[in-house]
Amino acid sequence: MPGGKERELRRRIGSIQSTKKITRAMELIAATRVVKAMQRANAARPYARLITSVIEDLAAGGAEVDHPLLRQADEIRNVGFIIITGDRGLAGAYNTSVIRTAERQVMAHVAEGKGYSLCCVGRKSASYFRFRNYRIDHAMSGFSDNSSYDDARRIAETVSESFLSEAVDQVELIYTEFVSMGTQRVVVRRFLPLVDTEMMAQEGSGSGREGSFEFEPSPEAVLEALLPRYTEARLYGALLDAAASEHANRQRAMKAATDNAEELITKLSRAMNQARQDAITTEIMEIVGGAEALSGSDATDAGDVETALASMLAGTDASQAA
Amino acid sequence: MAVELDVELVSPEEVTYSGSAEMVIVRTVEEGDIAFQAGHVPFLGVLAPWSVDVLRAGGERDTFAVHRGFVEVSHNKVTILSDVSEAAGEIDLTRAEAARQRASEALAADAEDAAAAAALERAELRLRVASA
Numbered sequence: 001m002p003g004g005k006e007r008e009l010r011r012r013i014g015s016i017q018s019t020k021k022i023t024r025a026m027e028l029i030a031a032t033r034v035v036k037a038m039q040r041a042n043a044a045r046p047y048a049r050l051i052t053s054v055i056e057d058l059a060a061g062g063a064e065v066d067h068p069l070l071r072q073a074d075e076i077r078n079v080g081f082i083i084i085t086g087d088r089g090l091a092g093a094y095n096t097s098v099i100r101t102a103e104r105q106v107m108a109h110v111a112e113g114k115g116y117s118l119c120c121v122g123r124k125s126a127s128y129f130r131f132r133n134y135r136i137d138h139a140m141s142g143f144s145d146n147s148s149y150d151d152a153r154r155i156a157e158t159v160s161e162s163f164l165s166e167a168v169d170q171v172e173l174i175y176t177e178f179v180s181m182g183t184q185r186v187v188v189r190r191f192l193p194l195v196d197t198e199m200m201a202q203e204g205s206g207s208g209r210e211g212s213f214e215f216e217p218s219p220e221a222v223l224e225a226l227l228p229r230y231t232e233a234r235l236y237g238a239l240l241d242a243a244a245s246e247h248a249n250r251q252r253a254m255k256a257a258t259d260n261a262e263e264l265i266t267k268l269s270r271a272m273n274q275a276r277q278d279a280i281t282t283e284i285m286e287i288v289g290g291a292e293a294l295s296g297s298d299a300t301d302a303g304d305v306e307t308a309l310a311s312m313l314a315g316t317d318a319s320q321a322a
Numbered sequence: 323m324a325v326e327l328d329v330e331l332v333s334p335e336e337v338t339y340s341g342s343a344e345m346v347i348v349r350t351v352e353e354g355d356i357a358f359q360a361g362h363v364p365f366l367g368v369l370a371p372w373s374v375d376v377l378r379a380g381g382e383r384d385t386f387a388v389h390r391g392f393v394e395v396s397h398n399k400v401t402i403l404s405d406v407s408e409a410a411g412e413i414d415l416t417r418a419e420a421a422r423q424r425a426s427e428a429l430a431a432d433a434e435d436a437a438a439a440a441a442l443e444r445a446e447l448r449l450r451v452a453s454a
Contacts, residue, residue, distance in 0.1 A: 040335070043335060043336045043337070044334055044335060044336075046330075046332050046337055047332045047333060047335075047403060050330075050394075050401055050403055051403055053394075054366065054392060054401075054403065057364070057366060057396070058366065148335075149333075149334045149335055149405065152334075153405075212363075212364065213363075213365060213396070214363055214364065214365045214366070215366050216351075216356075216366070216367035216368070217350070217351060217368065219366075221351075221368060222367065222368055222392070225392070226392065229392075232334070233334055
């Protein structure tokens with residue numbers, strides 16, 4: 001049946017075209033969001049930098065305390081993991097690469113005979129680990145692309161609590177670091193126990209300010225109030241980085257999808273045009289063939305294809321009249 | 323012309339305020355109000371939920387409600403780190419009043435309610451700063 005293949009192709013092109021419209025829209029949305037997310041990540045940087053430099057000054061001021069958040073367990077029995085993924089898919093390898101890294105980490109610790117405790121941030125990691133029957137202790141979601149400081153505080157408090165109650169002896173933070181628009185990488189960072197103040201100071205800008213500080217109420221009290229804020233700020237930074245990475249990944253994935261759709265449309269249009277041309281050619285061939293057959297059988301109008309053609313088009317009984 | 327202080331109010335989400343001032347008045351957890359002027363010795367303190375006043379040259383004064391945070395002073399630079407800080411002009415009076423009402427009701431119902439007590443403290447601070 002001529003035209004059947006053509007119609008089929010036309011339908012496919014139509015459906016790809018509407019898919020392309022969707023991916024294109026998602027690409028554009030992700031592009032604006034990634035800019036916003038980057039701005040937020042940049043806006044959060046001064047606070048993180050300053051809180052580190054305050055700790056640095058504290059260390060210089062000789063604050064040495066035995067804060068519970070600094071507790072180094074003699075033997076690590078249970079390890080907590082904070083896994084930051086997105087709530088939604090269609091972001092390329094973004095979610096899977098975080099999840100894969102996390103699962104490898106968990107497996108490695110389990111192989112060493114340690115227990116684990118998962119804190120899944122974002123719907124994707126929670127559903128993955130739930131499906132595979134991992135024990136999830138905390139799951140939070142609903143804010144992956146627009147995290148507020150309150151979200152960070154909630155997570156930090158939950159995790160710190162289980163650390164302080166000695167349910168876990170160590171906490172690892174797994175998230176995607178936003179290096180640049182083109183580069184994001186999954187990183188595993190020690191979240192708790194906090195390394196001692198000297199180390200924190202080294203992590204910071206290392207401005208090496210001298211001077212003896214006056215502390216109020218006391219260096220220990222300042223540090224005590226400061227450490228929870230420090231964990232929150234770190235988590236907040238991680239959340240913002242993850243959000244920016246998610247949008248960047250989604251933008252890239254959707255760009256690739258749009259490009260693919262375009263390519264497919266070009267290919268299919270060619271195939272469709274060819275099918276149409278084939279159908280037309282076949283039809284002409286049939287007509288010509290038919291006409292020639294007619295002229296061959298009818299001696300009076302031999303060679304006059306045009307008449308035969310006309311008579312054939314006029315109807316089936318035209319040849320009988322001739 | 324006296325040396326001025328560089329003042330920065332920084333919250334995790336943004337830099338709330340940045341500018342120069344002649345004097346900065348804050349309240350620390352234990353020992354009451356403290357004012358900083360240029361040349362102050364390096365200082366690090368935990369702030370009480372209270373107002374922060376920034377006095378600029380020419381007698382202008384900016385007031386902020388700071389709900390919890392730290393102040394660091396070194397090299398004529400005052401840095402105030404805080405989760406929540408609001409400029410007096412940005413405070414929504416009716417909202418703060420409503421929040422105060424709600425919190426005091428919750429507190430009346432349950433005197434042990436720490437969240438309500440904190441909310442009441444915040445609302446009162448907002449009202450005080452905004453009406454100052």
